[in-house]
Amino acid sequence: xxxxxxxxVEPSDKTPRVSGARRGVIRNVRFSERPGxxxxxxxxxxxxxxxxxxxxxxxxxxxxxxxxxxxxVEDAPIGEQHWIGKRVVGxxxxxxxxxxxxxxxxxxxxxxxxxxxxxxxxxxFASHLSIPPQNLHEVPASLTDExxxxxxxxxxxxxxxxxxxxxxxxxxxxxxxxxxxxxxxQVIRSTGADVTLIGRHEHKxxxxxxxxxxxxxxxxxxxxxxxxxxxxxxxxxxxxRRALELVRPRGTVVMKSTFHGETxxxxxxxxxxxxxxxxxxxxxxxxxxxxxxxxxxxxxxxVSGIFQLNDFGSAFDLAxxxxxxxxxx
Numbered sequence: 001x002x003x004x005x006x007x008x009v010e011p012s013d014k015t016p017r018v019s020g021a022r023r024g025v026i027r028n029v030r031f032s033e034r035p036g037x038x039x040x041x042x043x044x045x046x047x048x049x050x051x052x053x054x055x056x057x058x059x060x061x062x063x064x065x066x067x068x069x070x071x072x073v074e075d076a077p078i079g080e081q082h083w084i085g086k087r088v089v090g091x092x093x094x095x096x097x098x099x100x101x102x103x104x105x106x107x108x109x110x111x112x113x114x115x116x117x118x119x120x121x122x123x124x125f126a127s128h129l130s131i132p133p134q135n136l137h138e139v140p141a142s143l144t145d146e147x148x149x150x151x152x153x154x155x156x157x158x159x160x161x162x163x164x165x166x167x168x169x170x171x172x173x174x175x176x177x178x179x180x181x182x183x184x185x186q187v188i189r190s191t192g193a194d195v196t197l198i199g200r201h202e203h204k205x206x207x208x209x210x211x212x213x214x215x216x217x218x219x220x221x222x223x224x225x226x227x228x229x230x231x232x233x234x235x236x237x238x239x240x241r242r243a244l245e246l247v248r249p250r251g252t253v254v255m256k257s258t259f260h261g262e263t264x265x266x267x268x269x270x271x272x273x274x275x276x277x278x279x280x281x282x283x284x285x286x287x288x289x290x291x292x293x294x295x296x297x298x299x300x301x302x303v304s305g306i307f308q309l310n311d312f313g314s315a316f317d318l319a320x321x322x323x324x325x326x327x328x329x
Contacts, residue, residue, distance in 0.1 A: 001031045002329065003064045003126030004312050006054055022057050026310055029064075029126075037130045038083055039075040040090070044149040044306075045124040045327045047319040049180065049235040051117070053259045055316065059118065066124035066327070067092045067117040070139060070148040080133040087139040089151040090131045091285055092116040108282050125309065127329040137285045140293050146306075149326060150299040151288045153180055156256070157187040158291065159283025164229060164252050168192030171226070175243050176233035177204040177215070179302055179324045180256060184233055185213045186297045198222070198242075204323065207301050222246060225273070232256055237263045249273040254280050299324070 009021035033039050046068035054061040069090065073083040094114045095107025102110050116131065117123020139148045157180070166172060170193040174185045177199020185197045185208060197208045197215045205215040216222065230243040231254040240263055243253045253275055270277065291297040304322035307315035309329045319325040 001029060001127040002309060003027060003029050003122070004066070004309060004327075005029065005063065006065055007062055022055055022061070024055055024312060024316070026312065031126075031128050032122075032130065033075065034130045034132075036077050037132050038073050038077070038080065038136065040069075040071040040088060040129050040131060041074050042069050042071040042124050042127060042129060042329045043087075043145045044071075045069045045329065046149045046153070047315060047325045047327065048153060049178065050258050051125075052316065052320055053235070054118070058259065061118065063117075064122035064124075064126050065117045066126070067115070068149055068152040069124035069129065070145045070151070071124075071129070073136070074128070076133060083133055083136060087145070087148070088136045089139060089148055089285065089289075090116070090137065091135040091282070092118070092152065093282060094121065094132050094135060125312070125327055125329070127309075137289060140289065142293055143289075146303065146326070147292055147299050150183070150292060150297075150302075150324070151285060152282075154183055154187070154291055154297050154299075155283035155285045155288030156180070156281065157184040157283065157297075158287040159280050160184065160231065160254055160256075161187065161191065161287075162284065163278050163280055164254065166191045166193050166229065170194065170228045172196070173198055173222075173227040173230045173243070173246050174233060175199075175230060175239050175246070176235065176257075177201055177208060178233065178235065180235075181231075181233040182208055182211065182213075182302060182323070183297060183299075184231055184256070186211060187291060188231070189213065190291070190296050196227075198246075207323065210301055211298055218242070225249060225251075227251065229254065235259050237261065237265075241265055244270060244275065247273075247275055250275070252276040252278055254278045256280050 093108040095102040095110035096112040114121035208215040230247040232239040232243040
């Protein structure tokens with residue numbers, strides 16, 4: 001099968017070795033269907049901030065990236081063949097099924113887990129992928145493939161509401177006007193809370209306005225310590241600092257950013273103001289699907305381009321500047 005592979009950059013006489021340097025190449029690789037898993041033909045795969053960071057060296061990743069996908073099941077193990085022919089999306093964490101985390105139904109913290117396109121498991125930037133049947137969710141007929149590919153990041157946004165109690169009286173700041181920030185803003189707004197999306201890009205903030213969000217340029221002066229909850233979705237080192245500046249004493253900062261590199265930050269203000277820091281990652285697919293099916297979260301305005309897998313270079317370049325970019329294997 002054809003796939004995008006991230007691999008280390010080999011040094012040459014003209015190109016010296018750069019620690020952690022990575023490159024993406026299109027290769028024909030042999031598809032390996034894992035025992036007891038389903039083979040899914042990928043229809044669309046979405047490029048997210050984590051994929052961009054993997055190419056920059058995040059987590060020293062090597063392999064086939066991509067974890068946001070929609071596809072069709074072509075093969076399934078005995079007892080799971082009812083999946084064959086169905087349109088599906090899939091949860092990205094596959095646990096060992098024997099540890100205490102897996103027994104508790106929290107496989108995303110299984111110490112031996114694999115993660116689609118991120119940890120020890122080939123991802124969705126390929127014509128096919130292998131995934132456990134218990135990770136699959138059928139796509140409702142009302143959702144197009146172009147919308148269904150947003151289930152994974154929408155579920156990640158919904159995870160925030162399982163971690164903190166947002167009410168109609170809450171004042172929330174979403175720091176970051178990218179694809180994830182725009183999804184988070186819509187999800188949090190569904191609670192009736194007062195939500196402000198803060199960003200640096202006028203064209204992205206305009207999308208937020210079209211989606212009905214209150215937006216604010218990061219150049220504007222906002223009162224510090226004025227929000228009950230702040231959510232860092234910038235994907236940049238400065239995002240957490242900004243979120244900490246804006247949250248009120250005894251408020252909560254939700255951390256959604258993953259990126260290559262470190263975050264230099266002073267945490268003593270969080271101690272003095274008794275701030276709660278919450279890490280937030282994957283989320284409930286059923287809630288993500290419902291949000292999209294009900295129209296609570298709109299995604300069509302977020303699609304900046306659709307590219308064939310062979311043109312991944314142009315796709316990644318645009319994804320670094322625009323909103324959501326899709327690959328079509």
